[in-house]
Amino acid sequence: MAAAPLYCVCRQSYDVSRFMIECDLCNDWFHGSCVQVEEHHAVDIDVYHCPNCEPQHGPSLMKKRNNWHRHDYTEQDDGTKPVQAGTSVFVKELQNRTFASGDEILQWMPGEQVTQRYLESHGWQYPIAVSNIEGLGLRLPQPSFSVKDVEQVVGGDKVIDVIDVARQADSKMKLKEFIKYYYKPHRPKVLNVISLEFSDTRMADQVVVPDVAQNMSWVENYWPDDSFFPKPFVQKYCLMGVKNSYTDFHIDFGGTSVWYHVLWGEKVFYMIKPTQANLALYEAWSSSPNQSEVFFGDKVDKCYKCVVRQGTTLLIPTGWIHAVLTSQDCMAFGGNFLHNLNIGMQLRCYEMERRLKTPDLFKFPYFEAICWYVAKNLLETLKELREDNCPPQTYLVEGVKSLISPLKTWLKREVTEPTSEVPDHIRPNRLIKELTKEIRYLEASSGGTNKPVKSQGSGGGQCPATRSTLERVCPARQARRAARRLREQQEQGPKVPSNLEILELHTREVLRRLVVGPLEEDPTFCPPVHGKFNMVSTASAAAAENPDTHLRLTLHNGRIIRDARRPGSSTASSPVKAGSERSSVGQLKSREEMKTESDQERQHSTMGGEEEPGQLSKERPTSPSTEEAIQGMLSMAGLLCPSKPDEAATSQEPWWSSPSRGSQGNSSSEAWDNRGPLSLGALSQEASPEADNYQYCDPSMSPPLHPSKRHASNSPPVSNQATKGKRPKKGMATAKQRLGKILKMNRHNGVFV
Template sequence: MAAAPLYCVCRQPYDVSRFMIECDICKDWFHGSCVQVEEHHAVDIDVYHCPNCDVVQGPSLMKKRNNWHRHDYTEPDDGSKPVQAGTPVFIKELQNRTFASGEEILMRMKGEQVTPKYLERHGFNYPIVITEMEGLGLKLPPPTFSVKDVEQYVGGNKVIDVIDVARQADSKMKLSEFIKYFTKPHRPKVLNLISLEFSDTKMSELVEVPDVAQKMSWVENYWPDDSFFPKPFVQKYCLMGVKDSYTDFHIDFGGTSVWYHVLWGEKIFYLIKPTPANLALYEAWSSSPNQSEVFFGDKVDKCYKCVVPQGTTLLVPTGWIHAVLTSQDCMAFGGNFLHNLNIGMQLRCYEMERRLKTPDLFKFPYFEAICWYVAKNLLETLKELREDNCPPPTYLVQGVKALISALRTWLKREVTEPSSEVPDHIRPNHLIKELTKEIRYLEEEPVGGSKPVKSQGSGCGLPSGSNGCPATRSTLERLCQARRARRAARRLREQQRHAPKVPSNLDILERHTREVLRRLEVGPLEEDAAFCAKVHGKLNKVSTASAAAESLDDNHLRLMLVNGRIISRDMRRPGGSPVKTEGERSPVARPTKELRGREVGEDTRQ
């Protein structure tokens, strides 16, 4: 077998995960890291000379800039081509535009006011701005925390995705190289880092997400520890952008809600409501060939401008379309979370991503899997509320309906696109049927003969007031405690049901009897070492073979030889009537190979 070809000055085989560049003279390939060429720099090179060739040919030749308003700055500037997003001309025009004030839609609140209970009652449909952090539960490094500190905690060798803002294109580089770029006084281009998730690094210890995001998060509440799928980590991002960094209009993956906190610097958000009309316009714009040439804010009735200065936290609800401009060098922290309040919108955003053929890299990890976990838990919640004679909040009923429809669609899709994210221990059809039954019960036989309460719910997830629900706090607390106790008992029964069954003395004795019968009637069989170990372990408690024939404490059985066959006799019964073993249920005649095979199969299923 021929050896793999070797490349670069390091003479290593090709590695798809590492950026390489071809020398235009000798046609050999080199790792960018070995010849000090970053991936984002390679696009600026017109003719590349490797270290060997540049001795003779001279340094590499760079591309000539012909414009400042196109992603490909080598295009001739004849004045006919429109400005593209992210370019220097675009940024200047954006800063001169006029927008509706964010104060029209922003909710300004104190940290202690932003709780799951508040959002369940009043909904989470508009962005929330928090300037007084006390009570929010957000823990962050001090404002003196620098980009070099990030490198120290995360590690300079971590490979990250950065955005070349002028081209709106991704490239990979080491964190240490980005930090070196960030700290230089002169920057030849604008690079933006928005995808550094650091949950698996030492920096994670310095950051705690807001309580409201932690308590409402599907991943934190519903993702099981024993899941076959890896747990999604999307709650802790560090965003580092230099002045004039820009991210074009988008909806966060899976319709997730987002929390942002500007540690130092400033960001400007351009926000658009997720109305049906705006979402339809957004999908059409996202799939258009000239997307980068059209400013989406011009296509809708209102686009709101919201300035987020240092020390401010912003919560963006599900589905909001937004763009972000970094008006000065900035470090921010943020995270994404799915929740129960806007399930229908989350599912709509996910299906839009599928229609737009969004790459998996830019989608919520295992979105469908977590929806199955959520459905299983919400079924339990609906059953408990029905047992408590208490109707669920309207947002939950509407969310479960949307979830049922999505789950059915995904199951049908499996026939033509088998990429199942259905967890192994979930029976999908049964789960959908049970959820549908609970919704039908609510619609056909509402509690107290009235329709479900339209309240957004209370802190314990139960609506307050009339319609069969106790209104006093003490009664609600007792009701919640009872629900928690029932839930714990149900989980314990579930664990016991799935736990491996420990064989009793009677089970082992019965299996031993069947084994001896086989050997007596059909000849010696190959011994199962694992089985024999279990049997000897149990029977070794008795010192001799004669003692084993005596009455056993656990089951009072005695083995007896009758007409050449071993049977067990219960000494507690009158006259010591024999007890049939499983082997005796089959005919007395010599078992056939087919019969023996069937018995072995039955043992396996046990």
């Protein structure tokens, strides 16, 4: 394998996360940090000379500015091309424009009045301005806090996103480089920082978000700690902008609501109401190729200008379209949050982002995942309100209605798209079905007492709507919620297994414990075998002692002790005796008897003779009953073995514990070879559907099977009716003969091929 190529003066391999620039002379690549070239400076270089070529060819050649109103300032200014957003000409024109006063839409309120209860009662449709943060729950650094202080608490090496305002383009640079640029007496260009999220830094302890944002946030209230997806951090941003910084019209990702606080400086917001017509115009404008050449405020009826000065807090509700101009150097703090008041608008904004193919970097992290978590919690809230006979608020019902359709769409999209945001512990189909059921119940009872209330508050005798409010208002609701969850867990708990499922689980457990090992007749092996055969099956004993179970069919020691499928057949014809609850070694037949008996029965089945009295008829019904099917499966799995009277069993000795065999020194494999494998025809004769003639033996107590004695994966039919008394096919007999020869040739070897 060839070694990775090395680049730059540092001679390191390529790193996609680091900015690099190519020399136009030697065509070698260099890290910008190694040759002192920032990413936003690289666009200004026309011909770059690396440090190796610069001594011979001179310094790099810079681009020539030909205009001040285009993103590409090298274009010739012929007066035909319109002004683009963010350029110096655009900013001057914007400052000279006349707009509707922001006082028409701003709601000036004291901080202590801006609470979750107030917004739930009165709704949140217009921006709120707070001049005094007292009572708002907001905690910030002192106004003397500077950008140098940001570098100290955040770290100068932190890579941040910086916007080149004149080009409206994003680039990356280290925080310490931005601080150097900020304090330059002459700034060559306008750079703006608006996406420095500092929740993972030391500065996070110095900023506490407003209580209303904390209490209403979906992430803070509904995001589980054990979520597979990483928790979104969008609540704490530091915005550092220089004079004339501009951000064009946009809707915050996912339709989130925003809180801003200007620590020092000033910002000007140009705001547009999110009506249906304005949102349609915004989507068309965003997807147009000449977006930067059209001022969106001119396309709508009214655009409001709101000046936010030092010490003022601004809260913008869901979906408001806004642009921001930094009229003077400014530091501000802000954050985004989703909430229950405008779920429909949030979903519409998210779907608009998908249609516009917005990059993931500029979308709310795991928006669909948080919606699934919210849907699950809102379902619990609706159930609790219904149990309390308390009508839910109108905004909550409308929000759930608007949430159901996107959830269905996202669930269908999971089939075609590999990325899935459906949480693992949520059953999406059931969740959607139950949400739909709750909405139908509310619609059916809308004419009665359960009609959703128009007032959205939790005071004045109204019922609280959000989960956090429910917990604060009435602690008794927590107990009822816990009881309801317990009932749901019991209902959704593991279902009572059927008889065939029990048989399947038992068979798997037996096969798991069966291992191929030497069956040497030595003192270290025989006592455990005898001990195992003298033990009682725990499951069988428990079923015999406790008949009050959910099992429809209960087997114990090969007998049906309880059958709830038919009336009057709950127990077997003969009671279970205490003496028969143990499987002794003497109850098993000797190998010679089993061979003789199987040969006789095979002869009988082949010749088709008359049945003796007491024997079962070989004529089987074409559709066997469940009991017969289970008995047949038990016999095929080796879970039934014929039982003999106790007095006859005591005189017989199991073949594996015979002293004569042990004295001869023959291995267990040789003992098996002397008899040969039991034919399935004989096994079908011995495994009669009459449960009274058989004793259930726990396979885990029996000795491990030799590889040649294990059942084939594709065994022939058990019933003689299926084989119609025919001899095995010639090919099958030949295979058995070959297997026997191989075993006899290798019976003294430790490894079978």
